[in-house]
Amino acid sequence: MKRIFHLTIGLLFLLPIVAPSALAGELVDGVVATVNRQPLFQSDWAEAICFEAFMQQKPIAQVTQADRVKALQRLIDRQLLEGQMGGETFLQPSQDDVDKDVAKLRAQVQNGDDDRSWQKSLASYGLTQDTLKEHLRTEVRVMNFVEVRLRPNVHVQPEEIEAYYKNQLLPDLQKNGSATVALDEAEPRIRELLVQQRMDELLDAWLHNLRQQAEIRSTIAIPAGNAPADQGGASGAN
Numbered sequence: 001m002k003r004i005f006h007l008t009i010g011l012l013f014l015l016p017i018v019a020p021s022a023l024a025g026e027l028v029d030g031v032v033a034t035v036n037r038q039p040l041f042q043s044d045w046a047e048a049i050c051f052e053a054f055m056q057q058k059p060i061a062q063v064t065q066a067d068r069v070k071a072l073q074r075l076i077d078r079q080l081l082e083g084q085m086g087g088e089t090f091l092q093p094s095q096d097d098v099d100k101d102v103a104k105l106r107a108q109v110q111n112g113d114d115d116r117s118w119q120k121s122l123a124s125y126g127l128t129q130d131t132l133k134e135h136l137r138t139e140v141r142v143m144n145f146v147e148v149r150l151r152p153n154v155h156v157q158p159e160e161i162e163a164y165y166k167n168q169l170l171p172d173l174q175k176n177g178s179a180t181v182a183l184d185e186a187e188p189r190i191r192e193l194l195v196q197q198r199m200d201e202l203l204d205a206w207l208h209n210l211r212q213q214a215e216i217r218s219t220i221a222i223p224a225g226n227a228p229a230d231q232g233g234a235s236g237a238n
Contacts, residue, residue, distance in 0.1 A: 033072065033218040035079040040072075047126070048075050051135045054125040057109065073222055078142055080210040085145050093140040101136050102129070146203055154198045161190045 031039040048071045053063050085091065093101075106112035109121055122128060165183050169190065173180055 032220065033076060033216065035076055036083060036215050038079060038083075040075055040079065044075060045072055047131065047135075048072075050125045050127055051132070054122070054127060054132070055105075060125060069220060069222055072218070072220055076211075076216060076218070077207050078138070080207065080214060081142050081145065084210070085142075088145070091141050091144040091148070093137055093144070097140065098133050098137050101140070102133060105132075146199070150199045150202045150206075151195065153202060154195050156191050156194045156198070160194060161187055164190050164194060 030042045032042050032045050033040040045068075049063060049068055050060070052067070052071050052074075053060055058067075106118055109118065111117035112121070119129070122132060162183065165186055169186060170180065
């Protein structure tokens with residue numbers, strides 16, 4: 001499932017993508033957007049950009065304007081979903097779960113098993129171990145919420161699994177020269193894949209409705225297909 005994310009435009013894009021001084025609070029922390037009158041700050045946006053780049057292991061210098069805009073859109077969407085969550089504490093991952101996620105990340109990052117190299121890698125993205133954990137905790141909480149809300153609405157039929165097996169999986173295996181897998185063996189993985197695809201579709205539709213109903217203001221232009229509001233204006237109820 002999609003994992004499941006103002007100063008004037010001229011000033012903002014003159015700033016470094018990751019401004020350590022901004023993250024440290026040395027610059028004025030301007031509001032970059034409001035979602036139902038709740039502010040998203042420049043520091044929120046900068047840190048989200050850093051986190052997403054780190055998760056992709058994408059050098060900061062390669063982060064594009066389009067990447068920044070997408071990060072802002074995901075921040076807005078996350079704010080909308082959090083507004084639907086209420087105070088359900090059962091959605092919160094345990095500290096042990098977060099620590100396990102960090103361990104998995106460290107295993108995937110070059111020299112991540114070395115504490116000094118790991119800390120240096122985090123610092124190069126303007127992150128600390130604590131801010132990384134907080135982002136992971138928030139992401140998992142939102143994903144848990146989406147899972148609880150959407151999975152019960154998804155029903156995959158046996159004929160859909162068989163069709164995917166015949167039309168997608170078998171041709172892919174043959175193309176790659178891999179051994180054929182029996183339908184019974186592949187069924188659980190195919191079912192979950194189709195469930196996740198359907199949940200992504202439901203999530204997109206849900207977020208679209210939330211954007212339409214919300215009051216969102218942003219001075220950063222977001223592509224029309226993803227725009228939560230009129231640029232620089234508001235949408236939804238006032």
